[in-house]
Amino acid sequence: MxxxxxxxxxxxxxxxxxxxxxAVHPMARGEPIPAHKAQEIWKGIMEKEGGYGKRAAYFHIPFCETHCLYCGFYQNAYRPEEAEKYVNYLIRELEMIANCPFIKAHPFHAIYLGGGTPTALPASDIFRILKTIRDILPLANDCEITLEGRIYNFGDEKIFASIEGGVNRISIGVQSFDTFVRRRVGRIEEKEGIIERLKFINSLDQAAVIIDLIYGLPYQTIEIWESDVRQYIELGLDGVDLYQLNIYKGGRLEQAVKNKKIEKPADIPTQADMFAKGVEIMKRARYIRLSQSHWARSTRERNIYNSLVRKDSICIPFGSGAAGWLSGYFFYQENRLSNYYQMIDAAKKPIIMGMKRHPxxxxxxxxxxxxxxxxxxxxxxxxxxxxxxxxxxxxxxxxxxxxxxxxxxxxxxxxxxxxxxxxxxxxxxxxxxxxxxxxxxxx
Ligand code: SF4
The missing domain is CATH 1.10.10 (Arc Repressor Mutant, subunit A)
Known part of the structure; x- marks a missing residue:
């Protein structure tokens, strides 16, 4: 057996x-808790001081300007008026817990704006969120504040608003520099544009600049992969994640392959060769290995949020579709926007399910x-x-x-x-x- x-x-x-x-994070089975009970537990935790370990907060921006073929995290198409409304509600959600003893009890060490695509938001909304976070949450002096996103539509105004708002780590999903490979999976920018923008953000010298690269994409040969990793090193950016392509069951990529609309992605043995090649290149370049998939060029890349997530730490969730964990429980938030708005209107933390963690x-x-x-x-x-x-x-x-x-x-x-x-x-x-x-x- x-x-x-x-x-x-x-x-x-x-x-x-x-x-x-x-390809996804390891998980242990917990004990599911229905929404009303989870709400009560959450309230009880917030009313008391506690949770003195390292803390993170995650803010989910559930909008994307395009739907990348391989993605399992897409929630809503970006529409300016919907996004503005959402930011208003996200700020209200944050304000709701402003005076809770639990929140005030200990500094936060990592803030993560993820998605979706936070960089799809206008500069003023990015700044509004960051300002509210800084006004409400007790941030540690050296708190890592990450903005996740993509190069497409991440212009100067947004970059400066992020930095002014306190972002000290910018994490960009590049996936591959190869224009043909990118376009076949729904990425828009071409190689030259990405390189130019990354150089610009890096030249400001105000935030650690991190990129994600994926191995195993359709049309991405091992030579293209090698050139992707070498291109990262040539740019001198602070950190990189080398991820394996994950084909979601029933997802759009699986469908596209099935319908012969796109070439089959690399099989597992080929992905293993790509992984080995990535490890070898990073080793030769003497980058610091922070995890199985993440490397840093210097100590500027601290990778605090990601390392806290892998530890038994605290993470407070905000936004539609966010998840967090604290005091022995996981909490999952409503991912349907209309329900999310209704719950905030009713002054409720938008939790729809909880899970008591395994002993x-x-x-x-x-x-x-x-x-x-x-x-x-x-x-x-x-x-x-x-x-x-x-x-x-x-x-x-x-x-x-x-x-x-x-x-x-x-x-x-x-x-x-x-x-x-x-x-x-x-x-x-x-x-x-x-x-x-x-x-x-x-x-
Ligand atoms: S932009 Fe990011 S989150 Fe949105 S569909 Fe593409 S990969 Fe997924």
């Missing part, structure tokens, strides 16, 4: 360790954090959680080591290159295995 937790017996684990690759949520986050960094210290975690984790995971580790996904050295579990490529699978399998074993012991 435990066979599904083992890798395939192969001499080539980088390409063939598992049949399917998991070992902290352990799962530590496993994720360890594997994400490339080294997992099971001795330390065993002491922290009073469990013999080396013994619990020994069947998996023995097999994974034989196959070549991990190395056990001085009580530490280190990932090989193949393990790095499959690390989300390994992480999810460890979480599932632990849950399975604990269930069995309780029976």
């Amino acid at each position: 435990y066979l599904r937790f083992f890798a395939k017996e192969t001499n080539d684990p980088l390409h063939y360790a598992f049949d399917k690759k998991i 070992y949520h902290g352990l799962f986050k530590n496993i994720e954090e360890g594997l994400e960094s490339g080294t997992l210290d099971l001795e330390l975690l065993s002491q922290r959680y009073n469990l013999d984790l080396r013994h619990i995971f020994s069947p998996l580790f023995k097999q994974w080591e034989e196959v070549g996904l991990i190395r056990i050295k001085d009580g530490l579990c280190e990932l090989t290159l193949a393990g790095e490529f499959w690390y989300v699978n390994l992480c999810q399998l460890m979480i599932d295995y632990f849950q399975e074993i604990s269930k069995k012991r309780l029976q």
